[in-house]
Amino acid sequence: MHNEPHYLAGLSLAGRRVVVVGAGTVAQRRLPRLVSAGAQVEVVAPEATPAVQAMADNGEITWHQRTYQHGDLTGAWYVVSCASDAAVNAAVSAEAEEARVFCVRADAGTEGSAVTPAVGDHDGLLVGVLAGGEYRRSGAVRDELLEALRSGRIEARPSASELPGVALVGGGPGDPDLITVRGRRLLSRADVVVADRLAPRELLDDLPPSVEVVDAAKIPYGRAASQDVINQTLIENALAGKFVVRLKGGDPYVFGRGFEELIACAKAGVPVTVVPGVTSAFAAPAAAGVPVTHRGVAHEVVVVSGHVAPGSELSLVDWSALARLRGTIVLLMGVERIGEFAAALLAGGRPADTPAAVIQEGTTRNQRVVRSTLDKVAEEVREAGIRPPAIIVFGPVAGLSEPG
Known part of the structure; x- marks a missing residue:
């Protein structure tokens, strides 16, 4: 048993062979992130959950439908052993030790040579938390960190040059909790927010006082003219180097005139990010x-x-x-x-x-x-x-x- 503290590192697995032994619910949770990292994933297991089988059918992974055999780890850069039989996991871990390949044992984390952290993504950041095998603790801390990042309690702003000019954000049907995670994240980074009357008002209350909020409903023009003023407000602020969020109720493209605003911004050379919303x-x-x-x-x-x-x-x-x-x-x-x-x-x-x-x-x-x-x-x-x-x-x- 390894009681020493872990060394946290980020592995570049793109194009590299990763072996996963077992294809049950644990493998089902681990596989998507390995695939999205670009790893060449090979799964060894006599049976698989429907989700794992679907990944094999789609060509995302290679599934060897049989029991683990000594030698399966040859050429692997990383191994995850999550078989239902502890004896199989022990054998995989032993082979990994011989081959000097880092191996995660899902059934007994401290018995392997590596541990999977609780991870989550936020705005280009990969947040990982290790708690010495205490998965509930690491998961809870991970969730708290991500919530703090998404709400803006922890600042994680990239440089201004990395921000798009305008984001068209769907605020959802009314309940502030129904905005998308991405929409809330971009809102927390805004310098200027141009808000519709149907955008959830509580979302504006959470903004720091330094954020300029423009109430689109109070622009004193007729319907067509007010849209022109809104477009100009988005463009002028973005060209001044500010990150502008156009916050709409529902979804920007469902009777929200979002595409009109995208066209106006595009003509002015202002980049636009579109964040769909939950439509009312x-x-x-x-x-x-x-x-x-x-x-x-x-x-x-x-x-x-x-x-x-x-x-x-x-x-x-x-x-x-x-x-x-x-x-x-x-x-x-x-x-x-x-x-x-x-x-x-x-x-x-x-x-x-x-x-x-x-x-x-x-x-x-x-x-x-x-x-x-x-x-x-x-x-x-x-x-x-x-x-x-x-x-x-x-x-x-x-x-x-x-x-x-």
């Missing part, structure tokens, strides 16, 4: 217990913008075609004209008793839900005092209820 079109119904698809109930979902009336010459939507569909229609920005949209679907032949659900401020503590039917939903939404932002779902899935 799917998240708000989910939070209200409405799946947008369900096996045997809906085979299609159509997400529709309601900012233009069905009969308007500006509308790009074929409402009669939508009415003939049997699946799910998710309507965004449709509360004010919900009566017109419901009438268009009824006129196109959608049954009057088609279930409908309306979710106001989904995923937040102010969430409100109205369940109705296509012929009554407009009246019941008015009676309930539902206000934007709200998501409207038409289709059989809106009539499903959670068991219990």
Whole structure:
């Protein structure tokens, strides 16, 4: 048994032979990071989990479907032994010792010549923690470190030249916890944040006081003109050497005008990073217990913008075609004209008793839900005092209820 402290090192395994003995759940956890490091991974095991078998089928690893034999480690640079039989792991470790190859014993960490740290990635950093084989402790510390890095409590900024000019970040459907990890990380590094009215406000409260926050909703111009001012704000700040985050509700490319901003930045020579967000079109119904698809109930979902009336010459939507569909229609920005949209679907032949659900401020503590039917939903939404932002779902899935 080795009680001496470990020496922590980063191994460059790209193109080098790595042998993993065993193909159970431990191997399943270890393999993805070895593959992503570029190692030529060979797995020796008589049986494998479906996930490990899928990696072999995809050509990511080579699987020798048999028991371990002495000599399997020839030419290896690194070995992970995670067989279910301790005797096999001991034999692998002994061969590794003879061959002078570092070997991790998953079943008895201190018996091998190497230990796998608890690891995680953050913004080009690989964080690794060793606790002498106490995996729960090392995992807990790793998680705390990553959370501190992602929230900005620990500064880990690269030089300004490494930062993109503008990041279009989807803030998610409303709950600040539903922003992506990457979105939160970039937000923590921002010099300037240009925020939509639908972006989760609590995310702005976490920013340091030095960050300039521009409220896009308060730009005093008409709809088209205000977009031009937003574009110019992004471009001018980025060209001044600042890292700008354009924080939007939901996903930037789902009726969020994100691509317009990308085009404007590209024309000005400003690099853009796009961070997709959790769209409210799917998240708000989910939070209200409405799946947008369900096996045997809906085979299609159509997400529709309601900012233009069905009969308007500006509308790009074929409402009669939508009415003939049997699946799910998710309507965004449709509360004010919900009566017109419901009438268009009824006129196109959608049954009057088609279930409908309306979710106001989904995923937040102010969430409100109205369940109705296509012929009554407009009246019941008015009676309930539902206000934007709200998501409207038409289709059989809106009539499903959670068991219990």
